Amino acid sequence: xxxxxxxxxxxxxxxxxxxxxxxxxxxxxxxxxxxxxxxxxxxxxxxxxxxxxxxxxxxxxxxxxxxxxxxxxxxxxxxxxxxxxxxxxxxxxxxxxxxxxxxxxxxxxxxxxxxxxxxxxxxxxxxxxxxxxxxxxxxxxxxxxxxxxxxxxxxxxxxxxxxxxxxxxxxxxxxxxxxxxxxxxxxxxxxxxxxxxxxxxxxxxxxxxxxxxxxxxxxxxxxxxxxxxxxxxxxxxxxxxxxxxxxxxxxxxxxxxxxxxxxxxxxxxxxxxxxxxxxxxxxxxxxxxxxxxxxxxxxxxxxxxxxxxxxxxxxxxxxxxxxxxxxxxxxxxxxxxxxxxxxxxxxxxxxxxxxxxxxxxxxxx
Amino acid sequence: xxxxxxxxxxxxxxxxxxxxxxxxxxxxxxxxxxxxxxxxxxxxxxxxxxxxxxxxxxxxxxxxxxxxxxxxxxxxxxxxxxxxxxxxxxxxxxxxxxxxxxxxxxxxxxxxxxxxxxxxxxxxxxxxxxxxxxxxxxxxxxxx
Numbered sequence: 001x002x003x004x005x006x007x008x009x010x011x012x013x014x015x016x017x018x019x020x021x022x023x024x025x026x027x028x029x030x031x032x033x034x035x036x037x038x039x040x041x042x043x044x045x046x047x048x049x050x051x052x053x054x055x056x057x058x059x060x061x062x063x064x065x066x067x068x069x070x071x072x073x074x075x076x077x078x079x080x081x082x083x084x085x086x087x088x089x090x091x092x093x094x095x096x097x098x099x100x101x102x103x104x105x106x107x108x109x110x111x112x113x114x115x116x117x118x119x120x121x122x123x124x125x126x127x128x129x130x131x132x133x134x135x136x137x138x139x140x141x142x143x144x145x146x147x148x149x150x151x152x153x154x155x156x157x158x159x160x161x162x163x164x165x166x167x168x169x170x171x172x173x174x175x176x177x178x179x180x181x182x183x184x185x186x187x188x189x190x191x192x193x194x195x196x197x198x199x200x201x202x203x204x205x206x207x208x209x210x211x212x213x214x215x216x217x218x219x220x221x222x223x224x225x226x227x228x229x230x231x232x233x234x235x236x237x238x239x240x241x242x243x244x245x246x247x248x249x250x251x252x253x254x255x256x257x258x259x260x261x262x263x264x265x266x267x268x269x270x271x272x273x274x275x276x277x278x279x280x281x282x283x284x285x286x287x288x289x290x291x292x293x294x295x296x297x298x299x300x301x302x303x304x305x306x307x308x309x310x311x312x313x314x315x316x317x318x319x320x321x322x323x324x325x326x327x328x329x330x331x332x333x334x335x336x337x338x339x340x341x342x343x344x345x346x347x348x349x350x351x352x353x354x355x356x357x358x359x360x361x362x363x364x365x
Numbered sequence: 366x367x368x369x370x371x372x373x374x375x376x377x378x379x380x381x382x383x384x385x386x387x388x389x390x391x392x393x394x395x396x397x398x399x400x401x402x403x404x405x406x407x408x409x410x411x412x413x414x415x416x417x418x419x420x421x422x423x424x425x426x427x428x429x430x431x432x433x434x435x436x437x438x439x440x441x442x443x444x445x446x447x448x449x450x451x452x453x454x455x456x457x458x459x460x461x462x463x464x465x466x467x468x469x470x471x472x473x474x475x476x477x478x479x480x481x482x483x484x485x486x487x488x489x490x491x492x493x494x495x496x497x498x499x500x501x502x503x504x505x506x507x508x509x
Contacts, residue, residue, distance in 0.1 A: 020441035036410035237419030
């Protein structure tokens, strides 16, 4: 349960010295995408912050989000952030099971009414759907969400499923899946999208809430601007090749070997907002584009229904030669245009998409 | 060491790597930081993890900055490796976790990185700690 101890006290109890605490704050600044000069301010704020109670609800999900967070590179600052919050309910991680587990959730809600945080991963069958598609302890996801959020300070929707419906909501959406923000309208909802989200972004949002005690600035999709404020395309180290009109046409051609832009191989970077290009994955080792694969756009709504991952969405709608010529001449402007084209193509792909039956799939195979 | 380090990976340096050139602007930023430090005493911190480096950019930058006279190692929450580069007052601060994996990498332009200095709270507690030691010695007991 949440205690009256401050985060500073809690960290020192974990054997963290003051230099260690400063280091923690420097890494936290990095994690929050803040200037490193903010570390002393973070130290002052975290020293006094109280440990919040966190209830983590998992609905229609694959556990990839919690895997991303907990199996990243342990022990890390992310884990320390998890240590300094009081994670009172997370049915994959907690020791208690059955009624004891549910009682832990109810107890945390009673004792921290009005101040606890709710984290949700996974979408949930919306009102009017068959609630039997996803239940926990015999209760529907919808009932559990409404009951748990009632006394919460804020809700963090982790992963594209919780934020936008994700894979369960992909056409034809058999379970009637909806996102958290479709249900919760009377509490602040922060969307941390991605399939899965970058672990440091998940913990960065938590750290930001702990440090400043308020919600971060959000974009139109409810995502923290600190992490989702710039497109993959704008932060991509391959961007200069796009501006010069140098593209890989296949995965093994000379352009691919030379590290040219992956736009024509279906990269969704121009219409995708996320922090992969700077925060990277696997302890900062690399990220999809650096590994030679186009961005799938996994942090955007309906990315499953946006057509092929390997089709450049603007290609069917305009003369690509013309687009590329223009790109060479005015890359920055075209970058925006590419995003608009991609968005248009995505909307069209969603609209044109027809349900595929098992029989049809077998015929194709 | 990190488990990732045990995976044999051959990193191919792209032929056009020099065109990515995201290391060059950092050298200019360092130049401005040095001027600011000399003129006003104001330090500069550059978070290298916030820079969209291409493959090899970071390594090229660090190689160009070289090694200076001072190296230090802090044991707190995993190791922190601090070394002055060949450019005086430009320090590389490499934050590692307990498993030796990097959690942050900063360039600091300062006379000495703040993390190396004794923290004010520790200084305030130091006399009392020494008093306890002296008391133990006066009592004939073994110092802890």
